[in-house]
Amino acid sequence: MSIGSVLSCIPKKLGNDVYRLELDGEGDNPKLALEIHLGMEFENKRMNMVSVYSGSTFIQLHNCTAFIASDLLRQVTFFGKQGGHTSGLIVEEAAACNFYANVDDSVLKKDFTSLPEDMMMCGVALSLTDTLDSDDFSFDDEKLS
Numbered sequence: 001m002s003i004g005s006v007l008s009c010i011p012k013k014l015g016n017d018v019y020r021l022e023l024d025g026e027g028d029n030p031k032l033a034l035e036i037h038l039g040m041e042f043e044n045k046r047m048n049m050v051s052v053y054s055g056s057t058f059i060q061l062h063n064c065t066a067f068i069a070s071d072l073l074r075q076v077t078f079f080g081k082q083g084g085h086t087s088g089l090i091v092e093e094a095a096a097c098n099f100y101a102n103v104d105d106s107v108l109k110k111d112f113t114s115l116p117e118d119m120m121m122c123g124v125a126l127s128l129t130d131t132l133d134s135d136d137f138s139f140d141d142e143k144l145s
Contacts, residue, residue, distance in 0.1 A: 003076050006069040007034075007093050025095035032095040036064075050078045050089055052097050059099050061089040068128055079129045081105070088126045100126055 004011050004021065011019040017038040024031055032054040039046045048064040063080040070076070074093040079086055084105050090098040100122040107115065112123040 003036075003067065003069050006071055006074060006076055007091065008074075011036075023091075023093065023095040032091070032097060034091055052089065052091065054095070054097060057097070059089060059097065061087060061099075064089075066129075070128075077125070077129060079126065081129070086126055086129055088129060090125060098125065 007021055007023055009021045009023055011021050014020050014035075017040070019036045019038075021034045021036075022031065023034070032052060035051045035053075037049040037051070040049050047062060050061045050064050052059040061078055061080060063082060064078050065080050067076055067078045075090055077088055077090045079088040085102045086105055086108060087101045087103070088099070103122055103126055107119060107123050108127050108129065110123060112120050112127065115123045
């Protein structure tokens with residue numbers, strides 16, 4: 001499943017390695033713009049970065065290591081894993097966005113019903129990232145459109 005098909009929009013290529021997707025919210029939901037920077041170079045290292053622009057909100061996920069596009073949930077979860085912690089940026093087709101930062105990977109392995117109430121949502125939202133093998137992951141045009 002591709003990002004564009006799940007979010008019901010067509011990615012626009014801006015430059016060599018930047019893609020922009022624009023989503024219209026339903027009802028009172030504002031518009032949202034999503035930009036994906038592939039292979040951005042910083043201090044002789046290449047990384048992927050995802051940015052979200054919405055109303056008065058700006059969010060960036062640096063070192064995005066993979067994503068999961070869910071046709072069933074109509075959302076894309078971008079995530080980065082580093083040193084036993086996961087950060088996840090979830091963008092929904094309805095132009096909604098959620099962000100969880102620096103979540104200990106042990107939270108993702110637990111039964112979410114055993115987590116403290118305030119941690120349950122993050123445990124559920126990011127648990128699917130624990131099953132993906134991101135070692136060989138790469139963004140490509142097919143996964144974007």
